[in-house]
Amino acid sequence: MSFRRSASNPAADGRLGRRSLLKAAGASALGATLLSTTVGAGRAHAATAADVIIIGAGYAGATVARELALKGLKPLVLEAQNRIGGRVFTTTYAGAQIEAGAGWLGPQQPLIHAELRRYNIGTYEDVAAEQFILPGTQGFQTLDPTAALTSLDQLWSTFYSGSANYFERPYDPLYRADLLQSVDPLSLADRLGQLSLSPTEKQWLNSETSVYSGGSSSLGALTGMAQWIQLAGGTYGEYTTTMSLRPVGGMIAVLQKMLTEAQADVRLSSPVKKVTQSGGTVTVETTSGATFTAPAVVVATSTNTWKNITFSPGLPTAHKRASSEGIGIPHATKVWVHVQGSIPPSVAQAGEGSPILMMVPQVKTAKGRLYVAFTGPSLDVANASAVQTAVQQLLPGTTVLEYQAMEWAKQQYTGGWGLRRPGQLLGLFPAIEQPHGRILFAGGDIAKGWHGAFIEGAIESGFRAAGQAATLV
Ligand SMILES: Cc1cc2nc3c(=O)[nH]c(=O)nc-3n(C[C@H](O)[C@H](O)[C@H](O)COP(=O)(O)OP(=O)(O)OC[C@H]3O[C@@H](n4cnc5c(N)ncnc54)[C@H](O)[C@@H]3O)c2cc1C
Incomplete structure (x- = not known):
């Protein structure tokens, strides 16, 4: 599946309006390839007035976007795939709503429950x-x-x-x-x-x-x-x-609400390949050649994928180690x-x-x-x-x-959900949560609390990274 770029159609260059969010969240059928579409052959550079560029529209990226917007800042979200959600993928199968990725919540996860209350979304027992x-x-x-x-x-x-x-x-x-x-x-x-x-x-x-x-x-x-x-x-x-618990509307429901509240400019099918820091700005380049600049960038992708992005200057030791060893299983x-x-x-x-x-x-x-x-x-x-x-x-x-x-x-x-390898807790923390100049890192894999296999951790890391990013803008 591919789309042609059209100047008159924002969806065609990967931009996503509020109404399209719902559609994007459930766009692909389970089993269909999740690889991104090649939207907007992107020769052009794209000027943007974003305060912070967020790479990845999973729970961590959506939390960062919402929190920055609440502080009056303007986030731009670049998402590689043609849908939001990342490892959350609510879809249908055999006539039922199903979760191809993350499926359940626990009662003892306070951040996601605060979000459910915020958006008036109920839960039911599995x-x-x-x-x-x-x-x-x-x-x-x-x-x-x-x-x-x-x-x-x-x-x-x-x-x-x-x-x-x-x-x-x-x-x-x-x-x-x-x-x-x-x-x-x-x-x-x-x-x-x-x-x-x-x-x-x-x-x-x-x-x-x-x-x-x-x-x-x-x-x-x-x-x-x-x-x-x-x-x-x-x-x-x-x-x-x-x-034990499932949210009404699926695991994607809160994430959609977060991006909607943020009024975030979400560009789908925009895989980032390069992130360069110079002076007081960071330039982000997608695989189509489009470039975006902002005073700060939050990398909100799974740890295993960091190695697929060229960072200049290169990543610190802990981040390199996390991505090469992998936290994703x-x-x-x-x-x-x-x-x-x-x-x-x-x-x-x-x-x-x-x-x-x-x-x-x-x-x-x-x-x-x-x-x-x-x-x-x-x-x-x-x-x-x-x-x-x-x-x-x-x-x-x-x-x-x-x-x-x-x-x-x-x-x-x-990649898959995360579970730290032996030695990674003491070997990577707390360095893995620290900024690399004007680049911040978020993601469930590197959460302090519910790390790896829980959206609770993605939200936690998003709060932390949003706070760090706000100090740089
Ligand atoms: C099968 C499965 C079952 C799970 N079950 C549960 C569960 O029951 N309960 C629970 O709480 N959690 C569960 N999890 C874990 C949960 O899904 C994750 O912890 C959480 O969704 C991670 O969110 P994230 O935002 O950190 O990362 P992700 O969801 O991975 O989001 C990162 C986003 O970044 C994008 N991206 C990557 N590279 C680039 C790039 N170069 N440029 C632009 N965008 C990029 C990706 O496409 C993705 O959308 C499960 C995970 C899996 C895979």
């Missing part, structure tokens, strides 16, 4: 599971939710023991940097290896540690997930509620599966290395039920019979009617 299907000594076993969660709670409390001390203040993760010295180098797999677990118990835990790590539990940091647990209240039961495939069968709504988990690691029940349809599946790297989601077999292993007696997969880690402009 579908409750009526049973759990978990690895057993001989194949899978079915448990009622209370029994499963009680056992899981005990196992995770052993796994995370000590985290209440080393994250005494979970919103200030370096507060006990002294205690973190021995813990931050550990991967989730290292921690599993320290415990005396039966093979079954190990599988109960490593299905989740491998999902969050993007394949192998050796990729994710123990301190990454332990901080989430402490932010949630300290127990696994409380942590599970981070997957290497495998983040979320599949919506339409399942037929008489099985009650079930949460199903399988051990690390399995084709599907976790399935979560979603809405009932006329023909069956939708499920969200998080896969492991061993499953080829292009192979329908492999998907069918993998689903039937977890949900026996069911048939897959259809499915749609989004391989987020392969998306050029976002």
Whole structure:
């Protein structure tokens, strides 16, 4: 899909009016390519009177835009794709509204709840599971939710023991940097290896540690997930509620309202390739050759994508390291599966290395039920019979009617959700939050609190970066 540039049509050069925001948010069907369209072959330079240029129209960028606008400043948002939202992608499938990316909110995430109140957007509870299907000594076993969660709670409390001390203040993760010295180098797999677990118990835990790590539990940091647990209240039961709420209108709804309130000039299909600081200004160049200048720039893209932009002068050490090592995980495939069968709504988990690691029940349809599946790297989601077999292993007696997969880690402009690697908390913070001259950095990946896999963190980082940017204008 491509558009021709037309001087008389603002949408044609990627500019977005308020009414177009809604359309842009849901423009692409799930499964369609998310690569940006080549809008406006951009030979021209584009003069702009923006106070701050924001690169990226995800939750972090939208928060920056809204906060700067509230301070009376004029933001310009350059977004690579032909839609807003980034790793939030509300769309429809099998007649239902679905989330191809971020799907749930937790009750203990104050910033997103303040935004929901601000824009008068309600939430509703997600579908409750009526049973759990978990690895057993001989194949899978079915448990009622209370029994499963009680056992899981005990196992995770052993796994995370000590985290209440080393994250005494979970919103200030370096507060006990002294205690973190021995813990931050550990991967989730290292921690599993320290415990005396039966093979079954190990599988109960490593299905989740491998999902969050993007394949192998050796990729994710123990301190990454332990901080989430402490932010949630300290127990696994409380942590599970981070997957309990959905906003009316979808995960995109608040973001749309933020950009609308900001009256932000949002240019879609405008991938930034170069950011140059000189004197008191910063010049931003898109892949089409369009240039924009402003006294400050906020880079609000996923950490993994920073390396695709040429910064002059080059990025500081911590930022270079974050982008080259990656905070975004290497495998983040979320599949919506339409399942037929008489099985009650079930949460199903399988051990690390399995084709599907976790399935979560979603809405009932006329023909069956939708499920969200998080896969492991061993499953080829292009192979329908492999998907069918993998689903039937977890949900026996069911048939897959259809499915749609989004391989987020392969998306050029976002990548997957984030989970810090071992050593990154002490190795990158607090330097990663600091300005690089007139360039500021925002994004869920580098949040202090709900980092990586939560829009709460993207909003937090957006508030911080907006405050930093305002001092430079
Ligand atoms: C499958 C999946 C499930 C998730 N589930 C949840 C969940 O249930 N709950 C939850 O709270 N969070 C969840 N998350 C995490 C959440 O989506 C992210 O933490 C959050 O959306 C990150 O927002 P952001 O603004 O930091 O980055 P992004 O959303 O990645 O936004 C960055 C934007 O920058 C743009 N961009 C990149 N490069 C350029 C460039 N060169 N020029 C211009 N623009 C550029 C991108 O296109 C993108 O729009 C999930 C994520 C994924 C992938």
